[in-house]
Amino acid sequence: xxxxxxxxxxxxxxxxxxxxxxxxxxxxxxxxxxxxxxxxxxxxxxxxxxxxxxxxxxxxxxxxxxxxxxxxxxxxxxxxxxxxxxxxxxxxxxxxxxxxxxxxxxxxxxxxxxxxxxxxxxxxxxxxxxxxxxxxxxxxxxxxxxxxxxxxxxxxxxxxxxxxxxxxxxxxxxxxxxxxxxxxxxxxxxxxxxxxxxxxxxxxxxxxxxxxxxxxxxxxxxxxxxxxxxxxxxxxxxxxxxxxxxxxxxxxxxxxxxxxxxxxxxxxxxxxxxxxxxxxxxxxxxxxxxxxxxxxxxxxxxxxxxxxxxxxxxxxxxxxxxxxxxxxxxxxxxxxxxxxxxxxxxxxxxxxxxxxxxxxxxxxxxxxxxxxxxxxxxxxxxxxxxxxxxxxxxxxxxxxxxxxxxxxxxxxxxxxxxxxx
Numbered sequence: 001x002x003x004x005x006x007x008x009x010x011x012x013x014x015x016x017x018x019x020x021x022x023x024x025x026x027x028x029x030x031x032x033x034x035x036x037x038x039x040x041x042x043x044x045x046x047x048x049x050x051x052x053x054x055x056x057x058x059x060x061x062x063x064x065x066x067x068x069x070x071x072x073x074x075x076x077x078x079x080x081x082x083x084x085x086x087x088x089x090x091x092x093x094x095x096x097x098x099x100x101x102x103x104x105x106x107x108x109x110x111x112x113x114x115x116x117x118x119x120x121x122x123x124x125x126x127x128x129x130x131x132x133x134x135x136x137x138x139x140x141x142x143x144x145x146x147x148x149x150x151x152x153x154x155x156x157x158x159x160x161x162x163x164x165x166x167x168x169x170x171x172x173x174x175x176x177x178x179x180x181x182x183x184x185x186x187x188x189x190x191x192x193x194x195x196x197x198x199x200x201x202x203x204x205x206x207x208x209x210x211x212x213x214x215x216x217x218x219x220x221x222x223x224x225x226x227x228x229x230x231x232x233x234x235x236x237x238x239x240x241x242x243x244x245x246x247x248x249x250x251x252x253x254x255x256x257x258x259x260x261x262x263x264x265x266x267x268x269x270x271x272x273x274x275x276x277x278x279x280x281x282x283x284x285x286x287x288x289x290x291x292x293x294x295x296x297x298x299x300x301x302x303x304x305x306x307x308x309x310x311x312x313x314x315x316x317x318x319x320x321x322x323x324x325x326x327x328x329x330x331x332x333x334x335x336x337x338x339x340x341x342x343x344x345x346x347x348x349x350x351x352x353x354x355x356x357x358x359x360x361x362x363x364x365x366x367x368x369x370x371x372x373x374x375x376x377x378x379x380x381x382x383x384x385x386x387x388x389x390x391x392x393x394x395x396x397x398x399x400x401x402x403x404x405x406x407x408x409x410x411x412x413x414x415x416x417x418x419x420x421x
Contacts, residue, residue: 016052030079037068037083042090045081046070054079056097061086070094110197115154116177117193120186124152125177128161128170187236195225195232196381203380212383222382227290235294238328239269244358244409245327249277251407251415252356254323261286261321263313263345264329268295268306270358271325275302284309284318314340317348324349327358331374332384335395342399349420355401357416358409362388370412392416 011018024032024045034042050056054074061068068091070081095101119125127137134152138145149166156163160174170178176185195218202213214222226234254260254274261284262271271283282305285295289310299306309318314337317324324345330338345355360371375386387395393403401418409415 016054017048019048024081030077032079032081034081034083037085037087039087039090042068042070042081042083042087043093046090046094049074049079049081050097055099056094058098059091059094061088061091111154112158113197114193115151115158116160116189117197118151119155119160120177120189120193123179123186124155125170125174125181125186126179128168128174129178134166134168183240185240187233188240190233191237196377199381200377203376206380212379212381214381223288227288230290235267235291239267239298244411244413245270245273246277247409248356248358248415249274251409252323252417254278254281257281257322259284259321260323260325261318261348262325262327263317263341265295265325265327266291268299270327271306272299272302274325275299275305281305283307284321286311286313286318288312313344315344317344319348319350321349322353324353324355325358326355330357330384330392330395331359331378331386332382334384338395339399342396342401346400346420351420353420354404355396355418357392357396357418358413359392359416360386360412361392361406361414361416362386364388364390389414389416397421 008018024034032045034045049072052074054072057071057073057078059068059070063086066085068083068085068087070083070091072079072081122137122141122143124137127140132140134148135145137143138148152161152168153163155161155174156168159171160177161168162171175181176183177189178184179186195214199212199214199217202217205211205213205216212222214225218225220228226232248270255278257278258280259282260271260274262268262274263286265271265285265287268285271285275281275283283299283302284307285292285299286309287295292308292310296303296308313329326341326345330341333341342355349355360369360374362371362375363369371386378384378386389403389406396403396416396418400421402421403416403418405415405417407415407417
């Protein structure tokens, strides 16, 4: 031990919380010895060093002295955390926090996308849910047994499946890939593994030019491309996030409304949820003419309370609604086009009418959010962007609205409510 050295001074040098001193003694100027070598305590101490900005810098188990060493680097120095015994799981977790390990995980994200997309294309979730063995799946679909086994093992490492030898079962994550699951994400997995995957391959074009790479790759704008190719299932994929829609009727009180206008409402999934929740409401779905047949089919049980209007929301919006819905619309457009859409809505809305905007909101700070990744997705594929609540407040104010509330929804969406100011 090094009694002449002050552990508190060493912790201060590395910017580490002084509470660590309760569990360690100073073994050398650059080594802390854990006094109670328990795996839980060791994990907590490792986390404290990481929170102080120290970077994992390797580790080892010294069998000849039966000690586990976790190494960190910070302030240009190396600091070792030493614990008696073999703490194998803690050491593995520590090594996986190495920057190179983490970067490799990030760089192989494309592999994850394709693995999930292939699983969706082959409907592996359906087959596993039906109790088929991997041999049965190969015989039924026509697959190579060893290759399928390796894919399933990879999906298990991602948490999509659960593995027990050569037996695989769906986790709660994998259940979302079943075609018969409520709010199945299988159509979205297909889309992300195909058209959007190809356009993301030219992300550099968008970063260099500020123009979406989707049009650069496919020769036409995102909406026109999918409108001409209904077999690609874009409308089905957009309905896959329907788990958020049921919460809209919980976050907003529709009881005083009589007529809801869903602007650019796609297949009408949100409008269907609203009409099912409020049986006396009348709804109008406003969409491109090519989308209306799918919407009419989806809203079949509500046809007696629905109107379907084809048109372009940049030129006009149906009048007469008490509530106007703009769900996942504004993020597709730049600020100038967003203002045009909002002003069209404002001109159609009468006194007391309210506007409901459903979007992912970029955090105002560095909080984690799906919106950060989707912002790059918008840049790459449609030329739009995700925005902070403050950004939407400014856009809405310019169009004549006042934001009255904002409520969280699942999947990092939010419901922003506004009225004419």
